[in-house]
Amino acid sequence: MKRLTALRNIALAFGLVAMTGGVAIAAETESAIAHGGRLYDKWFGENKAEKPTADHPAYPVKDGKYGKDASWRCKECHGWDYLGAAGAYKEGGHATGIKGVSAAAGKDPAEIAALLRDGTHGYTEAQLSNDDVAALALFVSKGQVDTSxxxxxxxxxxxxxxxxxxxxxxxxxxxxxxxxxxxxxxxxxxxxxxxxxxxxxxxxxxxxxxxxxxxxxxxxxxxxxxxxxxxxxxx
Ligand code: HEC
Ligand code: HEC
The missing domain is CATH 1.10.760.10 (Cytochrome c-like domain)
Incomplete structure (x- = not known):
């Protein structure tokens, strides 16, 4: 155990791994998670895909200030705190009543990736490539922080x-x-x-x-x- 810790510290000193909640994460994974986090924020700003022009079909607010392209951002429905309707977006102009993504933390990234192509989300490959979807799934599974x-x-x-x-x-x-x-x-x-x-x-x-x-x-x-x-x- 001691020896493992020492090895891990050496790896850390050389920037090979980062620590998240006590689990060692390879550098490549950590940067894919960060990329996923930026896609969660505003995917069309990150991957330069074409901005949607109409409201997302699952966006429940009619003529809302945050409709059109904004309504396609993960954060708009699920929140900056990942808690959706149970968090800071429970009320006000951003409220959608949609649940957060916090319960999906730790789930199999492949299952999360499949959700993003499902009927509710409907992101096309032109909007989010398979690599983008994988990075988003990694972020949701392993990158969420308990913001509280x-x-x-x-x-x-x-x-x-x-x-x-x-x-x-x-x-x-x-x-x-x-x-x-x-x-x-x-x-x-x-x-x-x-x-x-x-x-x-x-x-x-x-x-x-x-x-x-x-x-x-x-x-x-x-x-x-x-x-x-x-x-x-x-x-
Ligand atoms: C290499 C240059 C660079 C460095 C270093 C940098 N930033 Fe930024 N940052 C940017 C740019 C460019 C933007 C986007 C500006 C825009 O959207 O018009 C930005 C945007 C931001 C935003 C979002 C602002 C908004 O209006 O949405 C925050 C918050 C932020 N930076 C914080 C930080 C913090 C904290 C650090 C240090 C840990 C940091 N930045 C280091 C270049 C940098
Ligand atoms: C327009 C609103 C909207 C946007 C934008 C949106 N989602 Fe969702 N998302 C939903 C709805 C609705 C559900 C289903 C919630 C339910 O089951 O009640 C959901 C469910 C989920 C779940 C499952 C949560 C759970 O605990 O079962 C995950 C994970 C998820 N979304 C991730 C994302 C990611 C990543 C993005 C951005 C690429 C995104 N969503 C963008 C509306 C949205």
Whole structure:
């Protein structure tokens, strides 16, 4: 046992494996999970497939603000906290009454992949390739985080903002600026009030962008980053 731990630490030091919930995950799998997380966020931003123009057939809100292409995003029906109607989307403009994906964590990825081609979801191969579907299934099966450990019920991070500032200024400010405003289209303070969304993006990266995904590191680092992002000016 001791020897195994030592071996694992050596592997970790060489960046060969990452730890998730005490289970060693190969580097290739971890990056496929992050890709799946970005597809969950906005698949047509990540894989550059054509944006749908009509509401998703399973989207129950008529003439909703989040219809059309937005209604095809996994997060729109299942939530940034993966809890769907039982989580932050239980009410408000995003509410759909649809359950989350949290109960599918740990399930066989092949079963989850089949769901995405079923009558309810109906994603075509032009929208999500078989590799995309496999990455999404891996994310749902092995990549979901229990967000309640990191984000409070009010959407505020439970992390340490002072630590987060150190991480941000060394790892993120090069692209985003120390005030989060350097990328004009995405002032980070503006989206920071939604802690679950920020946590998802920090762990998995931004769809279609060469932004790092922090999920291979201790997730408390992501929570600390979100705490710091939540101190930024909103505009
Ligand atoms: C327009 C709404 C909508 C979108 C978008 C959507 N789903 Fe679903 N999803 C549903 C519905 C409805 C169900 C069935 C829920 C039920 O059984 O009551 C479901 C079920 C699931 C389940 C099974 C959950 C369980 O516990 O049985 C998984 C996993 C899932 N979806 C993953 C995804 C992924 C991944 C995406 C994005 C590629 C996605 N969904 C996009 C509506 C949606
Ligand atoms: C290589 C450059 C780069 C680095 C490094 C980087 N980002 Fe980003 N980030 C981007 C780009 C580009 C976008 C997308 C801007 C857009 O959508 O217009 C983005 C978007 C985001 C968003 C979503 C904003 C929104 O409006 O939806 C968050 C949150 C974010 N970054 C946080 C971080 C954090 C935290 C770090 C450090 C761990 C980081 N980024 C490091 C380039 C970077």
């Amino acid at each position: 450990k990191f984000i409070g019920p009010d959407g505020k991070s439970l992390g340490d903002g002072a630590k987060g500032e150190v991480y941000f200024n060394t790892m993120c400010a090069g692209c985003h600026g120390v005030d989060g405003k350097k990328i004009k289209d995405a002032p980070l303070g503006a989206v920071a009030s939604n802690g679950w969304e920020m946590l998802h993006k920090v762990l998995n990266g931004q769809p279609g962008e060469s932004m790092p995904a922090m999920r291979a590191l201790d997730h408390r680092i992501a929570a600390d980053l979100v705490a710091h992002l939540q101190t930024f000016p909103k505009e």
